Amino acid sequence: MSTIQHPTKQLASVLFDLDGTLLDTADDLGAALNHVLSHYNKQTVVAKHYRPIASDGALGLLNLGFGATIKQYDYDVLRQQFLTYYQENIAEHTCLYPGVAQLLENLETNNIPWGIITNKPEGLTKRLLPYYPEFANCAVMVGGDTLTKRKPDPEPILHACQQINVDHKQCFYVGDALRDIQAGNSAAMTTFVAKWGYILSNENCQTWQADHIIAKPLDLLNFIN
Structure with missing residues (x-):
């Protein structure tokens, strides 16, 4: 697996995951x-x-915190309590990963x-994106409940390509999961593992069958410039 390779076809767009890829x-x-x-x-x-x-x-987080005892609670109540607090404190500590601003620019x-x-x-x-002016020129955003399907299904990615009128086969997708x-x-894109993201230390990303694994955001420029 090469770490530096120039694309052999014209790049139409770069699409990103959010948590663990663009924002910490x-x-x-x-x-x-x-x-x-x-x-x-x-x-x-x-x-x-x-x-x-x-x-x-x-x-995932509630299961981590409550463990086996989560069955003793109403999960929908726990989830709503989690989301309410998160929504009200959504950008207290969140920040762009180093290099993301330069990459987007x-x-x-x-x-x-x-x-x-x-x-x-x-x-x-x-609610989150407006806190970061670097995202002002985001061409398309698809959330987990925008459509009836979400990742790992390719439909959200294909939908995004349709929205900005680009050929999905000429796009990059970057994510940490x-x-x-x-x-x-599945969308026939060139795929990149964002190794800086939320990946367990013992996780072998080589088995994910991505086209490339990159260590930091600016490494993506090696495939663009």
Whole structure:
């Protein structure tokens, strides 16, 4: 698997996952989890344990925090408590990963449209993005509930390509989870693992069958310029 390779076909667009790829949202998600745990007098979770699970959203984090005891609670209530706190504190600690701003600026300078396809609910995504002016020129955004299907199904990615009128076979998709790579591969895109994201230390990303694995956001420029 090459780490530096120039594309052999014209690049139409670059599409990204959000959490763990463009934005480091883990500490705000972890705070929401710990708020719910504290409400039920449960032991809170430290960052080193919740960060690798952050991409799995409310379900993954609540399962992490409550463990087997989650069956003793109404999950829908727990999820709503989690989401309410998160929505009200959505950008307290969240920040762009180093290099993301420069990467997006480079894409815009080269007239390459870029967009976001995330499993985060559309309402939360729309609430979060305006905090970061670097996202002002995002060409398309598809949330986890925008359509009836979400990643790893390729439909959200294909829908995004239709919205900005680009050939999906000439696009890159970048994400930090197996479902991102599965969706991108199913859409016949060139896929990149964002190794800086929320990936367990013992996870072997080589098995995901991505086209490339990159260590930091600006590494993507090696495939564009």
